[in-house]
Amino acid sequence: MRIEIDEEKCIGAGQCVMSAPETFDQRDEDGVAFLIEDSPTPDRQAQVREAVTLCPAAAITVVEDQS
Template sequence: MKVFVDEDKCCGAGSCVLSAPEVFDQRDDDGVVVLLDAEPAEHLHAAVREAVQVCPAAAITLA
């Protein structure tokens, strides 16, 4: 799994951080997503898929 984020689409909701805090964080100044791990371990895949589904801006994609 490879994770991609589009910072321009991100609205700073933080749903991704709540779903997968090992993979996502937010910038302090504006709340935009920060990708911590572009190729997360297999045990995190379900949480990352959930983050993709709950992102209100569709800023996260997988390959």
């Protein structure tokens, strides 16, 4: 699994950070989300999927590995 954030879509709601704080954080200056890790370990993938679902701007995309 690989994660992408569309910074243009992000509205800084912070749902991703609350759902998966080991994977997402927000910039102090504007609240836009950024990735701490773009390929989470298997034990964190459920949290990431929840963050995708909760994102009000649909700014997070999960790209599944093709292996």
